Amino acid sequence: MIVTAFRVLLALGAALIFAMSTPAVAQSHYLNFNGIPLNCTTANGRPVQIFTSPSAARFASQHGGGYALNSPRYGPLILLDLRLLNRIPYRAALLVFYHECAHLALPFGVGLGSASQERNADCFAIRALRDHGVIRTWGDFDSAVSYAASMRHSLTNSRIEAMARCVSG
Ligand SMILES: [Zn+2]
Numbered sequence: 001m002i003v004t005a006f007r008v009l010l011a012l013g014a015a016l017i018f019a020m021s022t023p024a025v026a027q028s029h030y031l032n033f034n035g036i037p038l039n040c041t042t043a044n045g046r047p048v049q050i051f052t053s054p055s056a057a058r059f060a061s062q063h064g065g066g067y068a069l070n071s072p073r074y075g076p077l078i079l080l081d082l083r084l085l086n087r088i089p090y091r092a093a094l095l096v097f098y099h100e101c102a103h104l105a106l107p108f109g110v111g112l113g114s115a116s117q118e119r120n121a122d123c124f125a126i127r128a129l130r131d132h133g134v135i136r137t138w139g140d141f142d143s144a145v146s147y148a149a150s151m152r153h154s155l156t157n158s159r160i161e162a163m164a165r166c167v168s169g
Helices: 007-022 053-063 082-086 090-105 114-130 140-150 156-169
Strands: 031-033 036-038 049-051 066-071 075-078
Touching: 007 082, 036 090, 053 066, 053 075, 053 082, 066 090, 075 090, 082 090, 090 114, 090 140, 114 140, 114 156, 140 156
Parallel strands: 049 075
Antiparallel strands: 031 036, 066 075
């Protein structure tokens, strides 16, 4: 979930990993996550593929369970580690998904790169949870941010406060 200066390099690395080790990776534009339908569309209307294969999961697990990229070979992708996402509160798992979706769904320059763009992604994600009825109370909100707040490269308090403003605004 954390953008670093190496993100582009990592994305290229991921594309290479797929090219080398995963002959058939085409998965779905739709994921049923414990009964909750998930999908994502880019800013210019392209459906995002969701990859959950072991190699995708290995990569995603190094990034908090989810990772978004524009692959030269496969187009817009979200990689997910479903084993990890099934171990955390489902609202927190959905926050991971929609945060990654935001990096593709928001216009380029808004959705990807700097700290302020991370905040835009956070805001998109928390509003998506609200709009899907997943967050109805502040207890729900706390559950959604609990996992990311506990990670080593964690959500800062100011990011959580900004999300609280997003969800109520
Ligand atoms: Zn991010």
